[in-house]
Amino acid sequence: MLVPLAGGWNPLLGRLALDQIPYNNPILAPLFVVVALGALALIALITYYHKWGYLWKEWLTTVDHKKLGVMYIIIGLVMLFRGFVDGLMIRTQQVWANGPDSSGVFGAVHGYLTPFHFGQVYSAHGLIMILLAATPLLVGFMNIIVPIQVGARDMAYPYLNALGLWITAAGAALIMASLFIGDFSHNGWFGYAPLFEIQYSPGVGVDYWIWTLELLALGTSLGGINIIATIVKMRAPGMSWFKLPIFTWASLSANIIALTSFPALQLALALVASDRYLGSHFFTAGLGGNLMLYTNLFWIWGHPEVYFVILPAFGMMSEIFPVFSEKPLFGYITMVAASFAIAGVSWLVWLHHFFTMGAGPEVNSFFSIATMLVGIPTGVKVFNWAFTMYRGRLTFSAAMLWAIGALFLLLVGGLTGMMLAIPAINYMVHNSVFVVAHFHSMLLVIVYAVFGSVIFWFPKVFGFKLDEYWAKVMFWLFSAGTVGVFVPMYMLGFMGETRRLDYVFNTAWHPYLVAEEIGIFLYCLSVVAFFVLLYVSIRDRVKNQVGQDAWGTSRSLEWLTHSPVPFYNFAVIPHINERDEVAWRRQHGLVQKQPEKYLDIHMPNNTGMALYIGALTFVLAFALTWRIWWLCLGSLVAIIALMIVRSFQGDAGYIIPAAEVERMEKEALAREARIQTGAHPLPAGGRPVPGEAIAYERQDKL
Amino acid sequence: MSQGHDNPIHHPEVQMSSSRGYFTGFLISLGLMFLATFLVASGSMPPFGLLMVITICAAITVIAQIYFLLHLDISEHNIWNTVSLVLFIPLFIITIGLTWWMFSQLYLRTMPMMPGMGMH
Numbered sequence: 001m002l003v004p005l006a007g008g009w010n011p012l013l014g015r016l017a018l019d020q021i022p023y024n025n026p027i028l029a030p031l032f033v034v035v036a037l038g039a040l041a042l043i044a045l046i047t048y049y050h051k052w053g054y055l056w057k058e059w060l061t062t063v064d065h066k067k068l069g070v071m072y073i074i075i076g077l078v079m080l081f082r083g084f085v086d087g088l089m090i091r092t093q094q095v096w097a098n099g100p101d102s103s104g105v106f107g108a109v110h111g112y113l114t115p116f117h118f119g120q121v122y123s124a125h126g127l128i129m130i131l132l133a134a135t136p137l138l139v140g141f142m143n144i145i146v147p148i149q150v151g152a153r154d155m156a157y158p159y160l161n162a163l164g165l166w167i168t169a170a171g172a173a174l175i176m177a178s179l180f181i182g183d184f185s186h187n188g189w190f191g192y193a194p195l196f197e198i199q200y201s202p203g204v205g206v207d208y209w210i211w212t213l214e215l216l217a218l219g220t221s222l223g224g225i226n227i228i229a230t231i232v233k234m235r236a237p238g239m240s241w242f243k244l245p246i247f248t249w250a251s252l253s254a255n256i257i258a259l260t261s262f263p264a265l266q267l268a269l270a271l272v273a274s275d276r277y278l279g280s281h282f283f284t285a286g287l288g289g290n291l292m293l294y295t296n297l298f299w300i301w302g303h304p305e306v307y308f309v310i311l312p313a314f315g316m317m318s319e320i321f322p323v324f325s326e327k328p329l330f331g332y333i334t335m336v337a338a339s340f341a342i343a344g345v346s347w348l349v350w351l352h353h354f355f356t357m358g359a360g361p362e363v364n365s366f367f368s369i370a371t372m373l374v375g376i377p378t379g380v381k382v383f384n385w386a387f388t389m390y391r392g393r394l395t396f397s398a399a400m401l402w403a404i405g406a407l408f409l410l411l412v413g414g415l416t417g418m419m420l421a422i423p424a425i426n427y428m429v430h431n432s433v434f435v436v437a438h439f440h441s442m443l444l445v446i447v448y449a450v451f452g453s454v455i456f457w458f459p460k461v462f463g464f465k466l467d468e469y470w471a472k473v474m475f476w477l478f479s480a481g482t483v484g485v486f487v488p489m490y491m492l493g494f495m496g497e498t499r500r501l502d503y504v505f506n507t508a509w510h511p512y513l514v515a516e517e518i519g520i521f522l523y524c525l526s527v528v529a530f531f532v533l534l535y536v537s538i539r540d541r542v543k544n545q546v547g548q549d550a551w552g553t554s555r556s557l558e559w560l561t562h563s564p565v566p567f568y569n570f571a572v573i574p575h576i577n578e579r580d581e582v583a584w585r586r587q588h589g590l591v592q593k594q595p596e597k598y599l600d601i602h603m604p605n606n607t608g609m610a611l612y613i614g615a616l617t618f619v620l621a622f623a624l625t626w627r628i629w630w631l632c633l634g635s636l637v638a639i640i641a642l643m644i645v646r647s648f649q650g651d652a653g654y655i656i657p658a659a660e661v662e663r664m665e666k667e668a669l670a671r672e673a674r675i676q677t678g679a680h681p682l683p684a685g686g687r688p689v690p691g692e693a694i695a696y697e698r699q700d701k702l
Numbered sequence: 703m704s705q706g707h708d709n710p711i712h713h714p715e716v717q718m719s720s721s722r723g724y725f726t727g728f729l730i731s732l733g734l735m736f737l738a739t740f741l742v743a744s745g746s747m748p749p750f751g752l753l754m755v756i757t758i759c760a761a762i763t764v765i766a767q768i769y770f771l772l773h774l775d776i777s778e779h780n781i782w783n784t785v786s787l788v789l790f791i792p793l794f795i796i797t798i799g800l801t802w803w804m805f806s807q808l809y810l811r812t813m814p815m816m817p818g819m820g821m822h
Contacts, residue, residue: 232782260793292808300797347796351804360807366800 003279005627006202014628015204020182026106027117032180061606063158064567065147066461068165072140073454075172080133080447082176084527086125088520091485093118095517099507110503118502119186120205124175126189127209130309131216132172134443137450138312139168139223142251144461146227148558148565149245151236151573156229158604159651164222166614171215174621178208182626185209188500190298191272193283193291198276204625206276210269211621217262217269218617224255224262236557238576238694245556245579246335250315253339254308257346261304268297277627292357299350307346310442311339313449314381317403319556320452321385324400325392326553328580331384338377338384345374355426364423371421378414382407395553398471402452405479406445413441416490434493437486444482451475459550463564464541470533477526484519488512547672549591555580560591562668568601568656571665575694585695595696598665601656609646613639714779727770734759734766 009015022028046052059067096102097111104110113121147155155161178184185205187195196206231252235244244252271282272294281287283294322329329335351359351367385407394400416438419425429435451474459465492512497504504513537544549559559582561570572595578584585591616635623631711717738756741747747755768774774783 256789260790264797290805293805296801296804300801347793348800351800357804358808358811359804360811363804363807 003198003277005198009627011630012628014623014626014631016181016626016628020204021180022183027112028179035180056608057606060611061608063154063162063604063606063610065155065158065161066144066565066567068161069140069143069145070461071165072136072143072168075169076133076135076137076140076450079128079136079172081527083125083128083133084523086121086128088524089113089121090118090125091513091517091520093121094501094504095510095513097502098504098510098513100505113502115502116183116186119500120184122500123185123187123189123209124178127212128175129443130189130305131213131220132168132175134309134446134450135216135220136168136172138254138309138446139164139220141316141450141453141457142227142255142312143223145457145558146248146251147230147234148460148561148569149248149556150231150234150239151557151570151576152230152234153569153573153601154604155226156234157226159607159610159646160222161226162607162610163613164219164226166610167215167219167222167617170614170618170621171212171219173618174208174215174625175212177622178205178212182208190302191294193272193294194285194289196272196276197284206272207625210273210276211624213269214266215617215621217266220258221262224259227251227255228259236573236576239557242333242336243576243579243581245558246318246329246332247312247315247556249336250311250318250339253343254311254315257304257311257343258308261301261308261347263301264297265301265305268294268301271297292354295354295357296350299353302353303350304343304346306439306442307342309446311342313406313446314339316449316453316456317385317406318381320399320403320449320456321388322555322580323456323551323553324395324397324403325389326395327388327392328555328583329384330387330390331380332579334380335384338380341377342374345370345377349374352421352426355423356430368421368423372418375414375418378410382410382414397455397551398466398468398475399452399456401472401475402448402455405475406448406452409441409445409448409482413438413445416441429493431498432493433489433497433499436499437489437493440486440489444486451478456551457558459544459546460558460563460565462541463546464537464544465546465550466537467533467540467544470529470536474526474529474533477522477529481519481522481526484522485516486519488515488519545675547675549582549586553583555583557581560585562672566664566668568603568661571595571598571601571661572696575696577694590695593695594665594669598658598661600658601661602653603656604653605651607646607651609642609649613642616642714777718773723770723773727766730766730770731763734763 005015007015008017023032046055059071062068093111093113097104097108102110104112106112106114108114108117143155143161147153175184182204185191185196185201185208187201187206191206191209195201196209231244231248271280274280275282275284275289281289283289283291285291318329318335348370349367351357351363352371355364355367416434420429420435420438455466455471489512492509495506495509497506497509546563548562550563551559557574557576558565560574574581582591585593616639620632620635620639623629623635738759741752741755768787772783774780774787776784
């Protein structure tokens with residue numbers, strides 16, 4: 001061993017030993033029993049219904065971007081739930097452990113969580129919500145929607161797409177493993193130097209944190225490469241840059257900053273790993289190390305990352321507002337420019353996460369002004385959305401409600417962000433729950449946009465709408481919860497409550513903490529409403545079936561193909577005439593126009609390789625965490641060997657014959673004709689097309 | 703997926719790679735890394751000169767890796783690589799430059815003057 005380790009180490013199991021399993025923890029042990037029983041029940045059900053073959057063929061080995069996207073979203077929703085439970089635990093601890101007279105159970109002096117356990121809960125909450133809830137949810141949506149919006153059959157690299165998913169899944173599995181084997185990092189989701197050094201955090205928690213982040217960074221970077229290549233290279237004929245749907249623009253800008261910034265995180269964490277595993281001194285206070293350099297490197301990634309998650313959310317809002325206002329998006333060009341301005345400025349503002357480092361007035365002024373500059377393009381976007389709705393024919397459907405909620409939260413989060421951009425204010429409220437309330441307002445913009453998108457694009461992917469009534473019930477409960485938790489939190493921030501308190505000393509804050517607890521209870525109810533929503537919608541799926549244009553007022557290209565989208569996306573790739581192609585075709589009576597003849601379609605083959613490599617990355621990260629060196633070497637060699645095998649296999653893909661395409665298209669059209677009667681009477685005819693419109697490329701040229 | 707894929711081996715940017723190129727790039731990087739490590743470990747140079755020399759070593763390594771391992775040049779078929787490189791350069795300047803600025807300001811306030819580092 002290059003560094004002295006507390007506790008035992010043996011060559012076979014590394015640091016892993018029986019006493020690392022928290023079987024005597026009063027919270028984790030029952031949870032483990034529940035999880036194990038749930039897993040057993042799931043396996044039994046799949047076996048009983050003979051679904052293993054289906055699961056393997058249709059999901060685990062798939063390279064279809066829509067199925068991969070759905071799996072990304074499932075991971076995101078499951079982890080959103082886990083992160084929410086962490087949030088519930090934090091709130092409950094704070095309202096319980098308030099004042100010296102508060103009781104304590106389970107070994108805690110106050111409340112029910114020991115400070116060490118509480119530290120793990122808030123660290124996991126932050127990491128999960130940003131990198132395992134928001135990121136997979138947004139990557140999932142980009143995965144599903146971007147290729148259809150640009151008129152491609154799949155991503156540019158279908159296999160790489162599957163690899164990105166399974167590496168992300170490995171990251172999720174690793175952080176879940178830390179619940180039941182060993183413990184998780186207790187020094188915040190971004191980590192404090194030198195607290196995470198091996199001398200001060202001798203356990204495996206920080207190692208879990210390092211390798212989880214490294215896996216997620218890798219998975220997200222692979223996804224970013226794929227989405228950029230798809231947008232640049234695989235657009236439909238006629239789709240010039242300024243006919244690109246706005247969500248695709250947002251995805252492009254977001255993935256450019258992801259791709260450029262994630263290396264900074266990977267480097268920072270590699271240096272932390274070097275400190276912890278090899279005994280180097282990059283971030284120690286002595287021997288030439290610099291602990292603020294870690295904070296600096298982390299936020300060089302961290303700030304672009306928060307815009308990586310907010311920009312696709314802006315894109316989603318830009319798709320939802322026009323559809324439910326029955327107007328084109330106001331200021332399309334300025335919207336695109338604003339996305340890229342935000343992406344560019346995201347690289348200039350990272351010091352505002354640590355103004356109090358004391359870099360001096362010149363440096364702080366520079367970063368303060370740069371941070372305020374973000375308000376300009378964001379303001380442009382807010383006004384564009386407002387003008388899109390202005391004098392539109394508004395429909396307050398559930399998706400629209402979520403988007404409007406996101407707009408209000410953006411205002412609250414943005415204005416408090418402007419306050420925090422002023423160093424004088426920042427010094428006063430630094431590390432207080434005011435900051436926590438601010439960035440939760442911003443991240444809730446993403447949650448609102450995501451739930452709006454779930455409702456908006458669900459019929460496209462599954463062919464039936466979600467139940468409007470329960471979607472609205474969920475919206476109002478969730479919004480009431482947001483107000484209940486975060487308004488008191490802003491107030492407590494001004495009163496001086498610092499963040500991450502496992503014991504709240506001031507009993508005068510009790511009413512506010514109770515209000516926050518009521519808020520989180522409303523969130524719980526909204527989670528229940530979400531499950532009811534899923535149940536009711538799946539029960540009534542036949543009644544809620546929709547055709548290609550689920551909302552009747554849709555605008556961008558994904559609404560031109562059938563719902564649910566066939567695995568080849570478009571039977572014949574359409575020719576793009578206008579920015580809002582579907583709206584334009586509807587206006588000119590071209591929506592129902594079918595290609596004259598069908599051609600063979602070339603599609604990529606399924607492969608289990610991505611799943612194997614993903615599983616091996618989990619083994620590698622787990623072995624690194626526990627310092628089981630033989631297993632590290634074994635899994636690393638296996639990963640490299642599998643990559644070489646895959647590169648020699650290649651994938652010639654397969655051909656769907658034109659006759660087969662025609663048969664599937666006829667079926668889909670017949671299904672749509674059945675649904676269409678009564679639901680949304682489409683205008684026949686329409687205005688004649690000026691000049692010569694091309695719905696599909698001339699077949700003899702293909 | 704469009705009809706009829708070209709064999710990826712025939713793409714010009716793939717054609718540029720050769721085992722000799724990779725080997726040269728690897729050896730140059732390895733050699734310069736050993737040189738820098740040796741100079742730091744031996745402590746035979748004054749700190750400022752050492753800093754200069756290892757910075758130059760690092761710069762040469764970066765250029766060698768860009769040319770030999772990533773095959774970046776300014777030819778027509780590499781146009782997207784050139785575009786992305788040009789877009790990347792400001793990011794390097796921003797991150798390294800601003801980090802240098804903020805830490806030089808921080809050191810003025812927090813660090814004792816190191817012997818041999820000269821005046822700021």
